[in-house]
Amino acid sequence: MKVAVVVQRYGLDINGGAELHARYISEHLARHVEVEVLTTCARDYITWRNELRAGDERVNGLVVRRFPVRRQRDPLEFGRRSTRVFSTVHSLRDELAWLDAEGPNSPALVSFIRKRRREYDYFVFFSFRYYHAYHGARVAPAQALLVPTAERDAAVGLSMFGPLFRGVRALMYNSYEERAMINAAAQNADVPGIVVGVGSEVPARTRPDRFRRKYGIDGPFVAYVGRIDENKGCKELFDYFEQYCRFVRGDLMLVLIGKPVLPIPDHPRIRHLGFVSDQDKFDAVAAADALIMPSYFESLSMVALEAWGLGTPVLANGRCDVLKGQCIRSNAGLYYESFEEFLETLALLQSDRMVRRGLGENGRAFFVRHYAWPVIERAYVDMFERLKQAERAGPPTGQMEPLPGWFARFRSNLPPAKGVVEALPSGPSLKRERRG
Amino acid sequence: MPPAFSIRANSVDVEQIMKQIRTRIREKRGVDYTEAEIRELASIKLETFLDPSRVRSELLDHYRRGGPTPPVAPLVVPPPPANYEFEADTAYLSSRGALGRTLYAVRRLLNPLLKLFINPNPMIHVLNMQSTINRETWARFDGVLGRFHDEYRDRERHRVELDALGYEVAHNLVVEMTRLGIEVKNLKMRVESLAGRLDFSERRARALESIVQYRPGSGPGQEPPARPKPAGEERRREDRHRDEGGRDERAANGGGAGIPKGEAQRSRRKRRRRGRGAGAVPQGSEITPGQQNQAPPDHASLPSEGGGHPARPDLPARSEGPDSSRPEDQ
Numbered sequence: 001m002k003v004a005v006v007v008q009r010y011g012l013d014i015n016g017g018a019e020l021h022a023r024y025i026s027e028h029l030a031r032h033v034e035v036e037v038l039t040t041c042a043r044d045y046i047t048w049r050n051e052l053r054a055g056d057e058r059v060n061g062l063v064v065r066r067f068p069v070r071r072q073r074d075p076l077e078f079g080r081r082s083t084r085v086f087s088t089v090h091s092l093r094d095e096l097a098w099l100d101a102e103g104p105n106s107p108a109l110v111s112f113i114r115k116r117r118r119e120y121d122y123f124v125f126f127s128f129r130y131y132h133a134y135h136g137a138r139v140a141p142a143q144a145l146l147v148p149t150a151e152r153d154a155a156v157g158l159s160m161f162g163p164l165f166r167g168v169r170a171l172m173y174n175s176y177e178e179r180a181m182i183n184a185a186a187q188n189a190d191v192p193g194i195v196v197g198v199g200s201e202v203p204a205r206t207r208p209d210r211f212r213r214k215y216g217i218d219g220p221f222v223a224y225v226g227r228i229d230e231n232k233g234c235k236e237l238f239d240y241f242e243q244y245c246r247f248v249r250g251d252l253m254l255v256l257i258g259k260p261v262l263p264i265p266d267h268p269r270i271r272h273l274g275f276v277s278d279q280d281k282f283d284a285v286a287a288a289d290a291l292i293m294p295s296y297f298e299s300l301s302m303v304a305l306e307a308w309g310l311g312t313p314v315l316a317n318g319r320c321d322v323l324k325g326q327c328i329r330s331n332a333g334l335y336y337e338s339f340e341e342f343l344e345t346l347a348l349l350q351s352d353r354m355v356r357r358g359l360g361e362n363g364r365a366f367f368v369r370h371y372a373w374p375v376i377e378r379a380y381v382d383m384f385e386r387l388k389q390a391e392r393a394g395p396p397t398g399q400m401e402p403l404p405g406w407f408a409r410f411r412s413n414l415p416p417a418k419g420v421v422e423a424l425p426s427g428p429s430l431k432r433e434r435r436g
Numbered sequence: 437m438p439p440a441f442s443i444r445a446n447s448v449d450v451e452q453i454m455k456q457i458r459t460r461i462r463e464k465r466g467v468d469y470t471e472a473e474i475r476e477l478a479s480i481k482l483e484t485f486l487d488p489s490r491v492r493s494e495l496l497d498h499y500r501r502g503g504p505t506p507p508v509a510p511l512v513v514p515p516p517p518a519n520y521e522f523e524a525d526t527a528y529l530s531s532r533g534a535l536g537r538t539l540y541a542v543r544r545l546l547n548p549l550l551k552l553f554i555n556p557n558p559m560i561h562v563l564n565m566q567s568t569i570n571r572e573t574w575a576r577f578d579g580v581l582g583r584f585h586d587e588y589r590d591r592e593r594h595r596v597e598l599d600a601l602g603y604e605v606a607h608n609l610v611v612e613m614t615r616l617g618i619e620v621k622n623l624k625m626r627v628e629s630l631a632g633r634l635d636f637s638e639r640r641a642r643a644l645e646s647i648v649q650y651r652p653g654s655g656p657g658q659e660p661p662a663r664p665k666p667a668g669e670e671r672r673r674e675d676r677h678r679d680e681g682g683r684d685e686r687a688a689n690g691g692g693a694g695i696p697k698g699e700a701q702r703s704r705r706k707r708r709r710r711g712r713g714a715g716a717v718p719q720g721s722e723i724t725p726g727q728q729n730q731a732p733p734d735h736a737s738l739p740s741e742g743g744g745h746p747a748r749p750d751l752p753a754r755s756e757g758p759d760s761s762r763p764e765d766q
Contacts, residue, residue, distance in 0.1 A: 331450050334457075344457045358448030 001033040001384060002119065006136050007126040008104050010039035010064055011052070017302065018149040021198045022126045025147075025380065027060055028199070028373055032381050036120075037064040038112065040104045040132070047072045048104040067109035077101050086154040086417045093409040095160040105131050114139040122384060124172070128164060129155045137168050141400040144168040145383065150178050151297040152321065157420030162186045167400035169387055172196050172380070174300035176329075176429035177321040184424045194383060197300050199373040202309035203279070208287030211280060215273060219251035220350065222315065223288035225281060225303045226295075228260040228272070233294030233317050238265050240342045245269050247343055252350050255288065257281055286310045289356060290349045298322050305371050308332050308363030313356055315345055325428030332363030513581055516574050522563040527556060 007022035029035050041050040048069045081098040117140040125133040128148040137144040146168045165186035171193040173179040183189045228234045241254045256272045264272045291307035293316040304314045314333030316323035327333035336342040528543040530536030
C-alpha cells in the first residue's frame with residue numbers, strides 16, 4: 001500500500017503544530033505502508049516564500065517531493081479578503097479568492113496529484129483550510145483522507161469547505177470537539193471519521209534534577225511551553241499569574257519555554273528560558289508541578305499530551321473546548337475560565353501533592369491508552385484497511401460535490417463565516433467514546 | 437490559601453474537583469470575599485491608585501495641576517456656501533455683458549435644435565428643486581444647531597459647576613481621610629499604651645493581693661503597728677520575687693537538685709504548714725479570707741511565683757514575713 005501525506009510545509013526544522021503532526025504520522029506510518037510526502041518549497045507560513053529546493057529529497061528516510069509556490073501571500077490582500085468572507089455576506093467566488101490569497105498557492109502540487117493519483121492508494125491531506133488540501137482533495141476525492149486540524153475559528157464556517165468535509169473518504173480528527181464542530185458545520189456525520197490525534201516521542205526517562213541544576217531553579221514551578229504569543233493566551237496568563245502572586249504567597253514560579261512574540265513581564269516569579277532542546281523541554285515538564293495551557297484555540301495540544309505522557313498534570317484554559325474536554329476525559333488536568341478559577345486551581349495544584357500525583361497518574365494512563373504510537377499507527381492502518389474493504393465491496397464512495405456554475409459563484413448569498421461558527425454548538429464533548 | 441479538598445490520588449475526578457472549586461468560589465463571593473476583595477480581584481491593577489496611603493498626594497496633586505476643568509468652547513459650524521439659485525433660464529445665461537445677452541438670445545434660439553439631441557428641461561427642473569432643497573435643509577439645520585447650542589451651553593455650565601463641586605468634595609474627602617488616618621494612628625498608639633499600663637496594673641494588683649495584709653492595731657499591744665514601706669522597697673521586693681521565681685522555675689525544671697517539680701512543691705507546702713503551726717505567722721497577722729483554699733492562679737510569669745524553694749536552703753524562709761506569702765498556696 002502506498003500513501004502520500006500532503007502537507008503545506010515539511011522539514012526537520014519546521015515545528016508548526018500541523019506540520020509536526022504530519023511528520024510524525026508519516027514517519028510512523030512508514031513502518032506499515034510505503035509513505036511519500038508531497039509538500040511545497042515554503043518554510044515560512046506567513047509568506048510561503050520558496051526557500052527549499054523543488055524536487056525530491058529524503059528526510060528521515062522518507063521521500064519528500066517539493067513543489068514551488070506560485071505566488072507569495074500578500075498579507076494586506078489576505079486580510080481584506082478575510083474580512084470580506086468572515087464578516088460580511090459574500091459569494092463563493094470571494095471564498096475561493098480568499099483561499100488563493102491564503103495559499104500556499106501551488107498548482108504544481110495539485111497538478112501532480114491529479115496526474116499521478118493512480119500511483120497512490122491514499123492521500124492524507126493535512127489542514128483543511130489551506131490551498132493544497134482543498135484543491136488536492138477535489139482532484140482525488142476517492143483516495144482522500146483529511147486530517148482537518150480545525151480550531152474553532154471562522155474558516156470552519158466558510159461554505160466552500162462543506163463539500164470538502166462531505167466528499168473525502170475519511171476524516172482523522174484530533175479531538176471529539178473538533179469532530180462535533182465539523183459534523184455540525186458540514187453535516188458530514190455519515191463520512192467515516194475517527195478521533196485519533198497524534199502520538200509523541202516522550203522519553204522513557206527524564207532528569208528533572210538535571211534541568212533544575214542547569215537553569216538554577218530550586219523551588220516549585222509551573223511551565224508553559226510554546227510560542228509566547230497573545231494569540232496563545234499568554235497575555236492573560238501573565239496577568240493572571242501576577243495577580244496570583246499577590247494572593248498566594250510562596251515561591252511558585254512560572255517558567256516559560258519558547259520563542260517570545262509578546263513582551264514578557266519583568267517579574268521575580270516569571271522566568272523565561274527561551275528556546276531549549278527537546279531533552280530540556282521534557283525534563284522541564286517532568287520537573288514542573290503542572291503545565292499551563294492558556295490557549296483559547298487548540299485542535300490538539302501536543303504539549304499537553306506530552307505532559308500527560310510524563311505524568312505531569314495540566315492546567316488549561318477552559319474556554320478552549322478541546323482542552324477542557326481533554327482534561328475531563330483524561331481526568332488529568334484542571335481548567336479555568338476566570339481569574340478566580342485560575343487562582344483556586346493553581347493554588348490546589350501548588351499545595352496538594354496528592355492531587356498532583358493523582359492527575360499525573362491519570363495523565364500517564366490516558367496517554368498510554370490513547371496516544372502511544374502503536375495506538376495511533378493502528379488507527380490509521382485500520383482506517384486504510386476499512387476503506388480497502390469498502391472498495392472491495394463496492395465502488396468508492398468519495399464523491400466531491402461539483403463547484404457551482406460560473407454565474408452562481410458570483411451570487412452574494414453566503415452568510416458571514418464568523419456568524420456560522422458562533423451558531424455552532426460549543427462546549428466540551430464529554431461522551432467518552434472508544435475508537436473505531 | 438490551600439483549599440480544603442480531600443482527594444486521594446487514586447480517586448481524582450476532575451469534574452468533581454472543578455465542582456468543588458466553583459462551589460468554593462461561589463461561597464467566597466457570598467460570604468468570605470468582601471466587596472473590596474472582589475474589586476481587587478476584578479481590577480487588581482488599580483491597587484496602587486486605590487492605596488489609601490497614596491490617595492492624598494496623587495489625587496490632590498492631580499487636582500492642583502488641573503483644577504476645575506475649564507469650559508469647552510462651543511461647537512462652531514462654519515456657515516454654508518452661498519446657495520446657487522438655479523432658475524429656468526440659468527442654463528442659457530452668460531456673464532459677458534452685451535455679448536452675454538446676445539449669447540443668451542442665440543442659445544434660446546437654438547434651444548429647439550438642442551432638444552433634438554437632449555432634453556435639458558428635466559435637468560433644469562431637478563437642479564431647481566435641488567437648490568430649493570438645499571435652502572430648506574440649511575434653514576432646518578440652522579434651527580437644530582441653535583437649539584443644540586443652547587443645550588450645549590446649559591450642559592457645559594452644569595458640568596463646570598459639578599467639576600468645581602467634585603473638586604471641593606474630593607479635596608475635603610482627602611483632607612478628612614488624612615485627618616482620620618492620623619487620628620486612627622494616634623488612637624492605636626493610645627490603645628497600645630493603655631493596654632500596656634493595664635497589664636502592668638493587673639500584675640501589680642495580683643502581686644499586692646498575694647501579700648498578707650496586716651491590720652495595724654488589730655491585737656492590743658501585741659505587735660507594733662506595721663511600718664509603712666516606701667514604694668522603692670516595695671519594687672525591690674517585687675524584683676527579688678521575680679528573680680527568685682526565675683531561679684525556682686529553673687530548679688523545678690531539673691536544673692536544681694534534681695527533685696521533680698511536683699515533689700518540690702509538695703515538700704514546700706509541708707514545710708510551710710509546719711512553719712505556720714510553729715507560730716511562724718506572727719501574732720496579730722491574718723491571712724485574708726479564702727487565701728488558703730484559693731485555687732492557684734495561672735500566672736506563670738507573675739513576680740509572686742518566687743516563693744521559697746527547697747533547692748535554695750540559703751534563701752530565707754518566705755513564710756516568715758508578710759512579703760513571703762506565695763500564690764501557690766492561695
